Amino acid sequence: MSEFPLPNFSTDLSGEVALVTGTTSGLGRRFAQVLAAAGASVIVTGRREERLQELVTEITSNGGKAFAVKLDMTDNDSIIGAVQAAEDHFGTVTILVNNAGVPDAQRAHKMSNELIDTVFDTNLRGPFVMSCEVARRLIAAKKPGRMVNIASVAAFNYGGNGAALYSITKAGMVRLTEALAVEWAASHINVNCIAPGAFSSEMLDGMLERMGDFSSHFPRKRIGQPAQMDSTLLYLVSPSSECVTGTVIKIDDGQGSR
Numbered sequence: 343m344s345e346f347p348l349p350n351f352s353t354d355l356s357g358e359v360a361l362v363t364g365t366t367s368g369l370g371r372r373f374a375q376v377l378a379a380a381g382a383s384v385i386v387t388g389r390r391e392e393r394l395q396e397l398v399t400e401i402t403s404n405g406g407k408a409f410a411v412k413l414d415m416t417d418n419d420s421i422i423g424a425v426q427a428a429e430d431h432f433g434t435v436t437i438l439v440n441n442a443g444v445p446d447a448q449r450a451h452k453m454s455n456e457l458i459d460t461v462f463d464t465n466l467r468g469p470f471v472m473s474c475e476v477a478r479r480l481i482a483a484k485k486p487g488r489m490v491n492i493a494s495v496a497a498f499n500y501g502g503n504g505a506a507l508y509s510i511t512k513a514g515m516v517r518l519t520e521a522l523a524v525e526w527a528a529s530h531i532n533v534n535c536i537a538p539g540a541f542s543s544e545m546l547d548g549m550l551e552r553m554g555d556f557s558s559h560f561p562r563k564r565i566g567q568p569a570q571m572d573s574t575l576l577y578l579v580s581p582s583s584e585c586v587t588g589t590v591i592k593i594d595d596g597q598g599s600r
Contacts, residue, residue, distance in 0.1 A: 369571070
């Protein structure tokens with residue numbers, strides 16, 4: 343009788359270099375902590391340098407490896423410079439988590455052109471530029487890679503609550519995922535996407551302040567916690583998802599995105 347093969351569920355990220363955008367709070371902070379705990383060397387990025395240094399201290403004190411790089415997702419030079427700094431410090435970036443994002447929080451016809459540019463650049467154009475820069479270096483180094491884009495269930499279901507542009511850019515992130523997965527498949531760069539529902543974060547806290555606690559309208563009457571996305575993130579960046587690319591996974595706790 344042949345021995346039953348062991349399940350392929352490794353989440354060991356030893357030797358990997360991960361760059362996570364938007365790590366100064368909320369989901370991005372948690373993503374960086376989880377990747378470091380799994381063995382990756384993590385580049386934490388954002389605009390608030392003090393918070394970045396606090397996160398580096400926390401990760402390294404727990405035995406992980408982390409390095410902080412200031413990053414403005416609306417600035418091409420900042421994006422390219424951040425990838426270069428990551429490579430100089432830890433080597434070629436093999437895992438990218440495009441997490442940084444901003445809300446619009448206004449009706450479409452009331453938005454200033456400056457706010458429109460900021461939302462588009464941070465939520466969509468910046469991640470495209472970042473993805474291309476990381477892919478360009480992976481292809482040159484002939485290394486495989488993993489990219490995880492953080493979209494939102496708003497990409498699929500917009501409730502008309504003054505976040506039209508946010509919804510549009512997150513739908514763009516879904517399409518970006520699907521298109522780049524096809525383009526880079528031959529280079530063994532897997533591109534996938536997580537579309538969260540309402541999860542506790544600095545951005546959501548602002549929404550709750552403006553709109554009140556709307557969790558009572560959800561079937562489970564709760565706001566999700568970032569740790570509840572750990573297993574999905576690790577799956578998408580680990581050896582166990584070798585054949586998964588161009589996929590969008592909704593994590594909405596039954597909040598009505600379907």
